[in-house]
Amino acid sequence: MSEASNVSELKNVLEVALLTSQSPLSLDDMQRLFVERTERATLRMLLDELKQDWAERTLELVQVASGYRFQAREQYAAYLMRLNPERQAKYSRAVMETLAIIAYRQPVTRGDIEEIRGVTVNPNVMRQLQERDWVDVVGQREVPGRPSLYATTKHFLDDFNLRSLSELPPMDDFVQAEI
Amino acid sequence: MIGTPLNAKIKGEDYTELPKDLYIPPDALEVYLEAFEGPLDLLLYLIRKHNLDILDIPMAELTRQYMVYVEKMRAIKLELAGDYLLMSAMLIEIKSRMLLPKPAEVAEEDDPRAELVRRLMEYEAIKLVAQRLDEMPKLGDGISVAGAYYQHISHVKPPEVTLDDLTEAWRNVLKRASHFKHHKVGHAELSVREHMSIILRRLKTDRFVEFTQLFDVVNDGLPKLVVCFLAILELAREGLLRITQQEAFSPIYVQINTHE
Numbered sequence: 001m002s003e004a005s006n007v008s009e010l011k012n013v014l015e016v017a018l019l020t021s022q023s024p025l026s027l028d029d030m031q032r033l034f035v036e037r038t039e040r041a042t043l044r045m046l047l048d049e050l051k052q053d054w055a056e057r058t059l060e061l062v063q064v065a066s067g068y069r070f071q072a073r074e075q076y077a078a079y080l081m082r083l084n085p086e087r088q089a090k091y092s093r094a095v096m097e098t099l100a101i102i103a104y105r106q107p108v109t110r111g112d113i114e115e116i117r118g119v120t121v122n123p124n125v126m127r128q129l130q131e132r133d134w135v136d137v138v139g140q141r142e143v144p145g146r147p148s149l150y151a152t153t154k155h156f157l158d159d160f161n162l163r164s165l166s167e168l169p170p171m172d173d174f175v176q177a178e179i
Numbered sequence: 180m181i182g183t184p185l186n187a188k189i190k191g192e193d194y195t196e197l198p199k200d201l202y203i204p205p206d207a208l209e210v211y212l213e214a215f216e217g218p219l220d221l222l223l224y225l226i227r228k229h230n231l232d233i234l235d236i237p238m239a240e241l242t243r244q245y246m247v248y249v250e251k252m253r254a255i256k257l258e259l260a261g262d263y264l265l266m267s268a269m270l271i272e273i274k275s276r277m278l279l280p281k282p283a284e285v286a287e288e289d290d291p292r293a294e295l296v297r298r299l300m301e302y303e304a305i306k307l308v309a310q311r312l313d314e315m316p317k318l319g320d321g322i323s324v325a326g327a328y329y330q331h332i333s334h335v336k337p338p339e340v341t342l343d344d345l346t347e348a349w350r351n352v353l354k355r356a357s358h359f360k361h362h363k364v365g366h367a368e369l370s371v372r373e374h375m376s377i378i379l380r381r382l383k384t385d386r387f388v389e390f391t392q393l394f395d396v397v398n399d400g401l402p403k404l405v406v407c408f409l410a411i412l413e414l415a416r417e418g419l420l421r422i423t424q425q426e427a428f429s430p431i432y433v434q435i436n437t438h439e
Contacts, residue, residue, distance in 0.1 A: 019325050059325050069325065070324065071325060076323075077323070081321070090313070093309065097216065097305055097309040116305055118219035118220070118262060120262065159318040159322075160312070161315075171307075
């Protein structure tokens with residue numbers, strides 16, 4: 001007799017694991033929940049059903065870069081924010097523009113960032129992005145000085161509710177956008 | 180390494196939007212000056228403000244405007260970064276190259292402004308997506324993730340004890356005991372036997388007592404508590420007591436062992 005004998009029990013296990021997990025669960029994580037081997041296709045099917053089951057509820061099952069998670073539906077965000085009135089300080093334009101350059105042009109060096117923004121990169125800006133675990137060094141460009149190449153992390157995608165970089169908002173062409 | 184205020188932005192943190200249009204009263208300029216993210220940002224602002232065609236920038240006009248701002252920055256003693264001065268030089272260079280007579284055959288491709296235009300367009304595109312990223316809901320700022328509580332039970336494996344560990348421990352005990360070899364052990368003021376009787380008497384009346392209630396923690400000193408405990412152990416060893424517990428960590432009960 002298997003541990004989780006029927007499909008609905010498997011689904012319950014997935015549900016409780018997703019609801020209690022601190023971070024998104026990948027299919028690999030979910031396979032570890034069961035002693036017996038569970039096919040990824042089965043898991044995907046169950047996740048799909050789970051999504052349907054929760055369709056009318058306040059939480060929704062979403063997929064982000066590093067896996068699946070339950071999160072509050074958008075329409076409740078305004079209420080929930082009142083619970084934590086001291087909201088995170090906004091990042092400066094320098095930070096957001098640097099993040100945007102890394103996200104859209106990665107992998108890039110400091111020099112590339114300076115070329116696009118026209119100003120020297122403030123070390124503090126890179127530190128903030130790295131501390132937030134949105135950006136990290138993925139290698140060195142093979143030119144004199146071997147400058148570090150920066151890229152965005154999975155964590156960045158998770159935090160922005162994205163599955164991949166292709167889901168970033170499209171970059172508008174300058175001229176058409178403004179005139 | 181040069182310090183923080185490289186881009187002539189001093190306390191522009193709360194600044195959220197670039198002034199988009201022509202409606203800025205001239206007095207307000209000072210406010211915005213420190214909010215530019217660098218020379219490209221300033222140039223874009225000027226192009227928008229004066230409705231210049233970015234694909235056919237009137238260099239003389241733009242350079243003049245730019246210099247006015249840079250001079251203003253100087254005047255109000257904004258820390259003026261090299262980046263701004265470098266851009267001034269570049270603008271003037273472009274301007275002067277445009278004045279040079281150009282060979283007819285390469286006229287179209289060799290526009291000295293091309294590189295500047297490319298950079299301005301690229302920067303503006305980045306600026307716009309940066310704003311969009313900033314507005315997106317983020318974890319902790321618009322996105323709340325489920326985090327239902329559950330009690331993590333960690334299965335701690337009891338440490339394995341080998342015979343060697345045991346003999347080692349015993350040897351230590353002996354070693355320590357040898358330090359006190361010459362101590363005369365004083366007369367036992369507290370009798371275990373006496374406490375055994377006390378406990379038995381108590382259990383005759385109460386029959387069923389919780390383990391902790393056998394100890395008078397408030398009034399009895401440590402030696403007495405120890406003796407009391409020893410007495411309980413001794414009674415249990417002699418089969419006079421029954422000690423029971425429903426499950427781990429639940430209360431322990433002590434009663435007289437009735438079956439003969």
